[in-house]
Amino acid sequence: MKDILLRCASVDGSIRLFCCTTINIVEEARLIHNTYPVTTAALGRMLTAGSMMGTMLKSEKDQITLQINGRGPAGSIVVVSDITGDVRGYIANPYVDIPLNDIGKLDVGGVVGKNGVFTVIKDLGLKEPYIGQVPIISGEIGEDLASYFASSEQTPTAVALGVRIAQDGKVDSAGGFIVQVMPEANDHTIDLLENNVSNIKSVTDIISDRGIEGLIEIVMKDIEYTIHEKKEIKYRCNCNRDRLEKALVALGSKEIKEIIDDQGQAELICHFCNKKYQFNKEQLQEILKKIIQD
Ligand SMILES: [Zn+2]
Known part of the structure; x- marks a missing residue:
């Protein structure tokens, strides 16, 4: 199964949804960087976010970099993507092992840390790149990205990013979505969307049980939508x-x-x-x- 990214919107255009699976991408990152389960999850969530944000770019030459550094034991995590959604990344310290968090999950916020900033750099071929920055809220990455969209781009956004690791340390499910509410959205649609999103417990369970299409059906339940783009995404470095x-x-x-x-x-x-x-x-x-x- 290849990793897939889908871009869709409500029929009236007031809701934009990006979603993807990143199982192969995150597994490849794990093999390259020798990450431990919790750092695989942290880097994997960043890669998932980076891929979706790459496809929001307008031109083939544009490039986007996401960086999070909360002074936690993992250090800085950087991912880079472009309009293709292909993505690459690194984590300063992959060899981190800390106990599960209060709810029994890999403690991504704990390895990322909360004392720092989440940075988005867009190189749009202009003299200076665009740089947006927000203070880290939880270090869980999804929440931090939503905060970036709300404050830097003034777009109400819900984000879910997930990486599930099997007993043997391999990635067995990964992916996420970014859903954005445009200013023209009516209250009824917003209510439906909020309800759908708040009912989602685990994005990785949905992906492994129902696939990417299942994820869209759940996020857009009772909202009419059209799929605008579907493509394969991969881990790709362009060094030379x-x-x-x-x-x-x-x-x-x-x-x-x-x-x-x-x-x-x-x-x-x-x-x-x-x-x-x-x-x-x-x-x-x-x-x-x-x-x-x-
Ligand atoms: Zn390289």
Whole structure:
């Protein structure tokens, strides 16, 4: 089963719904980053949010980055997506194991922490990227994202993000939805939607029992809707040698000289996919030349 993202709206256009399954995406992230169950859940919720927000972008060149850092033991979590909904991410400290929370679930809020901000960066090809930031509410991510939509984009939004981990540590269900109420929505529709959303206990149970279509039927119960887009989404990194070379250039000439003198070579590892890039002495000297010429 592939991961699927669906974009739909009520027939009158007053309700917008994005929903997706991310079982493969989160499982791939787990394998890349060696996350423990609770950090798999935290990174997985971020990846799920990032994918849906990517598909809200307007142009193929646009890029969106979500970052949460609440000074918890997991450290910063960053995910990047674009209009395709394909997504990549990393977590500063994947090796965290803490007890379940009060309701017996993986304590995502506990590993993320609450002392910090949730940041959304949209690179829309303009001179400066758009940056929106809200204080973290719970660190559970869904709630923090809803707070971002309410305060930065003035759109009432309900968010549900979930990752369920099997006994063996593998991801066995993952996905979520973002549902937004446009200003023209009437009270009756809003009441229906609020009722539908508040009745949802577990988004991962719905996905594993009834699939993505089942999830839409539950969120949009008694509201007429149309599906506008359905597509496959995946974990995808777009790193390449050029990008990593730019990272070396950014270190500056002093640092590069030190690497040449001390190690005689450099190995850079992509944060998002763990791919390794080697630079030998000659290549480092070329980079140094370029920096000095500029
Ligand atoms: Zn990469």
